Amino acid sequence: MTDSAIRAVQIGKQYQIGQQRVRYQTLRDALVQPLRQFWRRDRNAQASAERFWALSDVSFEIQPGEVVGLIGRNGAGKSTLLKVLSRITEPTTGYAEIRGRVSSLLEVGTGFHPELTGRENVFLNGSILGMRRREIARKFDEIVAFAEVEKFIDTPVKHYSSGMHMRLAFAVAAHLEPEILLVDEVLAVGDSAFQKKCLNKMEDVGQQGRTIVFVSHSMPAITRLCSRTILLDGGRIVKDGPSHQVISTYLSSGLGTTAAREWPDLAKAPGSDVVRLRAVRVRDEAGGIASAVDIRRPVGIELEYDVLRPGYALWPHFTLHNDEGVFVFASFDLDPEWRRRPRPAGRYVSTGWIPGNFLAEGMMIIGAAMTTEEPQLLHFYERDVVAFQVIDSMDGDSARGDMTADMPGVVRPLLQWSTVYSSNGHHAGEPVPGFSQR
């Protein structure tokens, strides 16, 4: 065998639908079912209908020290793959060989007991994650400092805020020192400052030469931590390669380039009994649906929604992410006509216009959301609901000027530039347009 840290060969994992959907069977079902199947004499037909492959034919190799991202839509098999690699569940077919001590972090704070103090839980959770008691004792102060809960370390964790709870739980996990670390989406915790701290810590871990497999929906986190990414879809590997390539494949294919989405059936439309989203559309200046827009032209994001229960002031808003997953901005509807005003029931269409010469080139992904003002409550937030492509036709009058090479950046505003020339090397003292001097 080679020196790979992880070698997966044609791994398949089959579930019975019932195993995932129904929480548990009763004994009666188990006794009656085979009888029924016997009478029906269609055991095979029924058996195949109730099974599905969560993973099939998954093969890859990961070298020691590699940090690999694992991405894919919900249900693509990412978590199942991590569970198989962490030996929580067995594969149905295929095999994997793992070289070195493995720690898996599918959840932070597994085994935390609310009645125990922070100190006690650090030891308990540490040992559950596979640390030795001596190792925990050695790192204890560091863990507590990382979690920023020094003052409350001897308080039962049931009195902790959820933030403190998560910080402590992550701090324990962050101090694991296995050769191979399998991490599921656990960074979606805590405030953003703490998230950053966790990312830094993971980056440190990566630099120490540890092998990491990292599942995340956060493309910036993947780009930052992983040089290589594997894209799963429907339990199969779709793409395996340099992160930026795989991520852009994922973002463009997974979403399609739907510039409009509608919910004709009110009952299935996202939202609450107060307000429901009926459609989201990307509009160009002419009012047409636009899946691609010129970088110089404005683009409108249109939210169509039904107010079902009158009397609430609403904040329609949308978010915009680029194809690297960077959150570019969010925008709220501030139309004075409806701002702070309780709305009667009925159909509304709110459109926010993004100016031309503002976005960078590439895929832009919209999320549509609605909050009521009083009480401040989020009624829907449809992520990745529509997308559009921003195209620079390179006519020379966009922000890139005459440059034709790849131009990085999240936004690409067209700024007003001025250049002052003086032949003797001194400033001429011309005021910069738009800025007063002192």
Add this chain to the structure above:
Amino acid sequence: MSITRKPQPVVSSTALPITRIAPSRGWVALRLHELWDYRELLYFLIWRDIKVRYKQTVLGAAWAVLQPFFTMVVFSLIFGRLARIDSDGVPYPIFSYTALVPWQFFANGMQHATLGMVQHANMLKKIYFPRLALPLAKVLAGVVDSALAFVVLLGLMLYFGIVPTVNIVWLPLLLLLALVTSLGVSLWLSAVNVRFRDVGYTVPFIIQFWMYATPIVYPASLLPEPWRSLSGLNPMAGVVEGFRWALLGTDTAPGPMIFLSALVALALLASGAFYFRRMEKTFADVV
């Protein structure tokens, strides 16, 4: 922008242990050495159970004593006073309490272990560890409760003026027999309970039936042959009678019957462990 790093191995990879993950079929090895590797986890699981068992109760660990004590009071009133059941020549309260100490250890261990798998479903779904550690920890955590109940037993003996016999040295072995039985039954029941929650509901009945099948409220001497000998098939009968013999000096010395009990208990444990291991691979998927 991603920063590409050169992979650098931590240690020379040849020294690292290789784990092979592949589907298993049918009966599998127990892998007790792995359980040994995880002994610290076992220790922490036991410690957690003991620590949290009586949290947020007013009486705290007193419950460990109150439960068998009040059961004994009720038994003494009903079976001792009203039904006047023979008690092998010792006062009925101590006769029944002596039996209740190992019995409660057995029954509580069985109950906690059976329900424990489902209670800690999250651990099964999120963490790898030898699954056997979970029921084992649950049963072992009961030792502390039993020790407390045992202290009260000594107090009762003092009160009734009973001096333990030298046979008291056999107590640890008898307790071990109770532990093996409890664990054996727990392994069977907990493995089934992961899939069929019905088991959880039947445990109280099993405990109740088993208790009346064990000479706790009555002496085994009350049983006619061949039932008396056959009761040795119930390991707890051997344990209970053995406890009385060792502590109270009753004429119930465990003869060949205890070997039968031990054999049954070991068979339960071994079969339970193998069955548990066989079912284990599905735990995370069905729990």
